[in-house]
Amino acid sequence: MDFKGSDTIPGPRTEDQLPHTAAAAVKIVIVGGFGVGKTTMVGSVSEIRPLTTEETMTQAGIGVDDNFGSETKTATTVAMDFGRISITEELVLYLFGTPGQERFWFLWNGLFDGALGAVVLVDTRRLEVSFDVIGRLEERGVPFVVAVNTFPDAPRYPIDELRTALDLPDEIPIVECDARRRASSRDVLMTLLRFLHALAMTKAPA
Amino acid sequence: MVAGPDGDGERDQDLDLVTLIVARADPPPSATPEQSALLRLCTTPLSVAELSAYLNLPFSVMTVLLTDMLAAGLVTARAPIVRQSVADRSLLEAVMHGLQRL
Numbered sequence: 001m002d003f004k005g006s007d008t009i010p011g012p013r014t015e016d017q018l019p020h021t022a023a024a025a026v027k028i029v030i031v032g033g034f035g036v037g038k039t040t041m042v043g044s045v046s047e048i049r050p051l052t053t054e055e056t057m058t059q060a061g062i063g064v065d066d067n068f069g070s071e072t073k074t075a076t077t078v079a080m081d082f083g084r085i086s087i088t089e090e091l092v093l094y095l096f097g098t099p100g101q102e103r104f105w106f107l108w109n110g111l112f113d114g115a116l117g118a119v120v121l122v123d124t125r126r127l128e129v130s131f132d133v134i135g136r137l138e139e140r141g142v143p144f145v146v147a148v149n150t151f152p153d154a155p156r157y158p159i160d161e162l163r164t165a166l167d168l169p170d171e172i173p174i175v176e177c178d179a180r181r182r183a184s185s186r187d188v189l190m191t192l193l194r195f196l197h198a199l200a201m202t203k204a205p206a
Numbered sequence: 207m208v209a210g211p212d213g214d215g216e217r218d219q220d221l222d223l224v225t226l227i228v229a230r231a232d233p234p235p236s237a238t239p240e241q242s243a244l245l246r247l248c249t250t251p252l253s254v255a256e257l258s259a260y261l262n263l264p265f266s267v268m269t270v271l272l273t274d275m276l277a278a279g280l281v282t283a284r285a286p287i288v289r290q291s292v293a294d295r296s297l298l299e300a301v302m303h304g305l306q307r308l
C-alpha cells in the first residue's frame with residue numbers, strides 16, 4: 001500500500017466520527033455459513049457503512065499447495081465485515097460478521113475474546129455449519145442465541161424441530177429474522193442482550 | 207473492569223479489534239507515512255478494526271504499527287469492556303437502551 005498520498009486515505013465521514021467522549025467499546029459477533037446474511041445483518045443495523053478488516057491465516061491453518069501458485073495463496077486472507085452502533089456518548093457497540101466454517105476458526109481467537117456474546121445465523125438449507133459453530137461456541141463458553149434467517153425458498157420448520165435438530169437446550173433462544181430489515185436485526189440483538197441479562201441474573205442474584 | 211486473557215500477562219496493553227485509538231498529537235516530522243496516515247485518521251477515537259479497514263492493513267500488521275506508536279506516545283488506547291464471568295448488568299442494560307433507540 002502506498003502511504004505517500006496519505007492525505008487522500010479515506011477516513012470516516014465527519015458524521016461518522018465518534019465523539020471525543022467515546023471511552024470504551026463492546027463487541028458482538030454474528031457467525032454463520034456462507035451467504036446466510038451476516039453482512040446484510042451487520043449493514044442493516046450499523047450506523048456506518050459496513051467496513052472490512054482482513055486477517056491472514058497463520059501457517060498452521062493453511063493447507064495451500066505451493067504448486068498452485070500465488071493465486072491460491074491469496075486465499076489465505078480472510079475478510080471480516082463489521083459495523084458500529086453508538087450506545088451512549090461513552091459507549092460504542094461493534095458488530096462483526098464472521099464465517100462459521102471450521103477452516104475459518106483461526107479468526108475466532110481475537111474475535112471472540114471478550115465479546116459480550118454471539119448470534120448464530122442459520123440457513124435451514126444448510127444446518128450442518130450451524131451445528132459445528134454451536135459446538136465450538138459452547139466449548140469456548142461464549143453465550144449465544146440462534147437466529148433463523150428466513151429465505152423465501154428455504155424450508156420452514158417449527159422452532160421445536162429446529163431446537164431438536166440443533167440439539168439446543170431449552171434456555172437458548174431461537175428466533176426468526178429477516179436480516180435485511182433493521183428492526184428485525186435489532187430484535188435479534190435485543191434477544192441476545194436479554195439472554196445475557198438473564199444469565200447475569202442467575203449467576204449473581206441481586 | 208478488565209479481565210485480561212489467560213497467559214498473556216507479559217504485555218500490559220493487549221490490542222483488541224475494538225480498542226479505541228486516539229491521536230495524542232499532530233504527526234511529528236519523524237513520523238513514517240503509515241504513522242502520519244494513522245494519526246490523521248484518529249483525531250477522534252477510532253477502533254483498531256476501523257483503522258485496519260481505512261488503512262487497508264491486516265489486523266496483525268495494525269497491532270505491530272500501533273504497539274510502536276503507543277510506546278512512542280503518539281497515540282493512546284482505550285481498552286474495550288470485555289465479557290466477565292459474572293456479567294455487568296448495568297452495561298447490558300445500557301446496550302439494550304441504546305438498541306431500543308435504533
Ligand SMILES: Nc1nc2c(ncn2[C@@H]2O[C@H](COP(=O)(O)OP(=O)(O)OP(=O)(O)O)[C@@H](O)[C@H]2O)c(=O)[nH]1
Pocket residue numbers: 032033034035036037038039040041097099149150151152177178179180
Ligand atoms: N430473502 C432474504 N434474503 C436475504 C436475507 N438476508 C440476506 N439475504 C440475501 O442473501 C444474500 C447473501 O447475504 P449476505 O449478507 O451477503 O450473506 P453473508 O453471510 O455475508 O455471505 P458471505 O459473506 O458470502 O458468507 C444477499 O443477496 C442478501 O440480499 C433475508 O433475511 N431474507
Ligand SMILES: [Mg+2]
Pocket residue numbers: 038039040081097
Ligand atoms: Mg459477508
